């Protein structure tokens with residue numbers, strides 16, 4: 001039996017927006033057809049709801065009351081001073097190769113002398129090459145991907161809605177490739193800024209390849225200016241060739257009325273090493289979904305994160321790790337702090353295929369509950385079809401430990417300070433997984449500012465408007 | 475002077491009364507020992523002195539230098555000079571020992587109206603005291619008490635005590651878990667703090683510690699009350715006879 005449900009307001013708006021804006025989106029050749037196919041695939045199922053197992057705790061049909069119009073270009077230029085207002089002082093000063101995307105469009109790159117692309121890496125705007133003759137391989141990335149039957153409660157395979165919406169609407173993003181054997185001296189920082197005076201939606205896509213034996217650090221920031229709510233789909237597809245190593249950090253900070261639907265696809269060839277970290281501070285409705293596949297043996301996947309929620313923040317971390325070759329290792333550690341009516345979700349699925357002997361998979365999610373109204377849902381899933389494996393998972397949700405509080409206070413530390421110390425140290429244990437000291441310190445300072453309820457962006461909006469002309473190299 | 479007057483305390487959760495009318499006075503400059511069978515309420519007394527809110531005081535009072543401290547939170551008591559060396563020090567993952575020590579010392583100094591220590595001043599003091607007490611540099615680098623051996627935790631307690639310069643020191647079985655050399659080091663640390671305006675309450679099961687920290691008085695706590703008070707020879711006596719006398723008394 002098929003049940004035809006009424007389209008929600010948001011679904012109707014999306015259909016109207018697609019019809020209106022698709023002709024204006026970048027990409028010739030195969031691209032328009034791929035966008036149409038993606039949108040049709042999305043529209044056939046609509047927004048996911050709680051009867052779709054993978055979306056059980058994040059019901060977009062209920063959560064997205066309306067779909068905002070695709071973002072307009074921003075007239076503001078983000079130079080170093082303006083960036084400090086959205087990134088906070090530490091990240092803004094991070095020595096790096098930086099790309100700034102504003103309202104879904106590549107605005108500038110800022111590259112220190114001697115670090116220009118060429119010998120070690122290539123980097124450019126997605127919109128500039130989408131559909132160009134040499135970039136046919138992208139068609140695969142824009143193809144329709146599905147969620148398995150198991151995740152739809154027997155409802156048949158359905159289209160992954162975030163991927164489909166992003167393929168349909170993606171306006172720009174970054175195409176980055178690290179040359180075989182290259183060692184980048186600096187991290188690459190991709191900054192996506194929403195500069196919204198009115199509600200708006202963005203869709204960005206990053207395609208990253210780390211060549212065999214190369215090593216790179218990549219940070220993605222999703223931040224915003226202005227108080228208007230925003231909606232984003234953000235997809236990153238990153239593949240590591242044999243023996244490559246990537247450290248990949250996401251920094252997401254938004255306000256309570258926004259929605260961020262993120263998806264990372266990570267592909268690891270033999271002996272590749274991937275260390276990922278996702279930091280989320282607030283943001284309203286957030287879904288960070290990551291899919292990991294192993295195409296060669298003996299690769300390592302180490303993934304951690306910290307999420308901080310208050311008020312009605314809803315932060316969902318969903319992870320699917322598919323071990324389909326031998327001897328691979330996966331490690332996940334996520335820590336959350338939930339206050340007010342915030343809700344945290346951790347869904348971690350580890351699949352060990354019959355061929356994937358000697359797989360070593362461990363997963364842990366821990367949450368500190370600061371309020372009785374906060375909620376944490378954890379759904380670890382192990383699907384093991386091989387016999388010679390070591391896999392485990394755990395999750396905890398606890399309040400601040402009263403004995404620890406007493407110990408600290410008995411040493412003269414006032415109650416507020418003792419509490420802060422315990423919360424900060426809890427989050428710090430996850431943030432410590434970030435290997436680069438500069439990035440780790442920056443993220444920790446953003447977390448501290450959030451926990452102490454100071455806005456990370458100290459300077460007022462005006463400072464950005466009055467910013468000196470953009471000094472970035474184009 | 476510490477004055478404990480008819481102190482009654484119960485477990486806040488279930489209302490079980492543990493301290494059933496304790497009367498005790500420790501004048502400044504003196505060291506008193508408390509001995510007593512397991513479960514008699516020694517640690518409970520120590521916690522109540524430090525202000526742990528798992529216990530409710532239902533009657534009586536605790537005066538420190540003539541002032542009741544019952545209404546004060548643990549941090550304010552610490553500022554007034556109360557220090558409890560825990561029988562089982564807590565492990566606090568993620569909090570660096572140095573960060574903690576500095577927060578603690580400066581919080582107490584601030585409340586006492588003394589200038590806070592700068593980083594170099596603080597480091598100088600910690601390093602000197604740590605060396606005296608045989609606390610290894612490596613321990614100071616780890617998260618507070620995490621993975622420390624039983625004896626290492628006790629040394630860390632004494633390090634904290636000497637950093638905070640308390641005027642009322644309560645040592646809850648600081649000797650248990652320590653090897654013989656460590657007992658001497660810890661006792662030396664405590665003895666250094668002995669002074670005419672400092673009072674010390676030493677809870678122990680073993681007479682041995684009292685050879686190093688000579689008490690002015692020894693009290694026997696059983697069934698939530700002080701059952702007997704004597705000089706330091708009482709500890710020796712108990713070593714021979716045990717607590718049978720006090721167990722019978724209650725029956």
Ligand SMILES: Nc1ncnc2c1ncn2[C@@H]1O[C@H](COP(=O)(O)OP(=O)(O)OP(=O)(O)O)[C@@H](O)[C@H]1O
Nearest residue numbers: 485492510511512513514515516517518519528561
């Ligand atoms: N928070 C608590 N919850 C439940 N029972 C408690 C609590 N605190 C103390 N008790 C009980 O109160 C009694 C006294 O405990 P306390 O720790 O004070 O004894 P003690 O004299 O220090 O013993 P020991 O010599 O073994 O250290 C014990 O029976 C103990 O189980």
Ligand SMILES: [Mg+2]
Nearest residue numbers: 516517518561
């Ligand atoms: Mg005890």
